[in-house]
Amino acid sequence: MSAQLSPIDAAKSIAAKFAVQFVEDGMRVGLGTGSTSAWMIRYLGERIKDDGLDIVCVPSSQRTAELAEGAGIRLSRLDDVKWLDVTIDGADEYDGELTLIKGGGGALLQEKIIATASDRMIVIADHSKEVGHLGAAPLPIEVVPFGLQTTRAMVEAVLEGMDVLGWEAAVRRVDGSPFTTDAGNHILDLHLNRIGDPRRLALALNQVPGVVENGLFIDICDVVVAGHGDGRVEVTDLENGTISEALMDVEQASNIFANL
Numbered sequence: 558m559s560a561q562l563s564p565i566d567a568a569k570s571i572a573a574k575f576a577v578q579f580v581e582d583g584m585r586v587g588l589g590t591g592s593t594s595a596w597m598i599r600y601l602g603e604r605i606k607d608d609g610l611d612i613v614c615v616p617s618s619q620r621t622a623e624l625a626e627g628a629g630i631r632l633s634r635l636d637d638v639k640w641l642d643v644t645i646d647g648a649d650e651y652d653g654e655l656t657l658i659k660g661g662g663g664a665l666l667q668e669k670i671i672a673t674a675s676d677r678m679i680v681i682a683d684h685s686k687e688v689g690h691l692g693a694a695p696l697p698i699e700v701v702p703f704g705l706q707t708t709r710a711m712v713e714a715v716l717e718g719m720d721v722l723g724w725e726a727a728v729r730r731v732d733g734s735p736f737t738t739d740a741g742n743h744i745l746d747l748h749l750n751r752i753g754d755p756r757r758l759a760l761a762l763n764q765v766p767g768v769v770e771n772g773l774f775i776d777i778c779d780v781v782v783a784g785h786g787d788g789r790v791e792v793t794d795l796e797n798g799t800i801s802e803a804l805m806d807v808e809q810a811s812n813i814f815a816n817l
C-alpha cells in the first residue's frame with residue numbers, strides 16, 4: 558500500500574509538478590524556498606535525470622541549495638548568470654492581482670532578488686493560499702541585527718499610520734533566540750490581519766532604517782499555479798489574462814512520496 562499524502566501536500570506536489578513543465582532546455586532558473594519549492598526541486602531533478610533537461614539554477618537559500626544538489630541540479634550564482642528566465646517559488650498568500658506575501662521560510666530577501674531578476678515568476682501553492690485581502694498571514698520583514706528592538710518600535714510606529722487592522726511587530730525566534738537569515742539578518746513578523754494598501758505599506762516599511770526588505774511582492778509574480786487535493790490545478794496567468802484548469806494524477810504524487 559502506498560503512503561498517502563495529505564490533501565494539502567498533494568495540492569503542493571501537483572502544483573509543483575505542473576509548474577516544472579514550463580522549464581525548457583537552456584533555461585536559467587531561480588529556485589524558491591519552502592515545502593512547495595522542495596517538491597518542485599524533486600520534480601526538476603527527475604526531469605534532469607529522465608529527460609536530460611539541461612538547465613542551470615540559482616537557489617534562494619542555503620536549504621534550497623542543499624536540496625538542489627541532492628537532486629542533481631547544476632547550480633550557479635546570480636552574479637554569474639546575471640539574469641534568469643524563470644523563478645518558481647511558493648507563497649504564504651496571494652490575491653487576485655497576484656500580489657504576494659512571502660518570507661514564511663525566512664528567505665524573502667534572496668527570493669525577491671531572484672524573482673525580480675527573472676523574465677517570469679511562477680508561484681506554486683496549495684489553493685488555500687489564495688485570499689481576497691492580504692494580511693491574515695503575518696508579513697515578514699528582514700531587518701539588520703543592529704538596534705533590533707529600536708527598529709521594531711519604529712516599524713510599529715509606521716504601522717499605526719497604515720490601512721491595517723493589527724499593529725504588532727514580533728521578532729521571529731527559534732529556540733528562544735532571534736531567527737537568523739542566510740544574510741545574517743533577523744525577521745520581524747508583522748501581524749496586520751488585513752492590508753488595505755499593500756503598495757503604500759511596502760514603500761513605508763522600506764523607508765525605516767534597519768529594514769532591509771519586506772515580504773510583499775508587488776508586480777513581480779506573473780503566474781500562479783494553485784493545486785487542489787483532488788488533483789485539480791488552476792493556472793492564473795496575468796500576462797495572457799487567462800485562468801485555466803488541468804487535472805493531475807494525485808496517486809502518482811503519493812507514489813513518489815512513498816519512494817522518498
Ligand SMILES: O=C(CO)[C@H](O)[C@H](O)COP(=O)(O)O
Binds near residue numbers: 593594647649658660
Ligand atoms: O516565502 C517562502 C519562504 O521564505 C515560502 O515560499 C512560503 O513561506 C511558502 O512556503 P510553503 O511552500 O512551505 O507553504
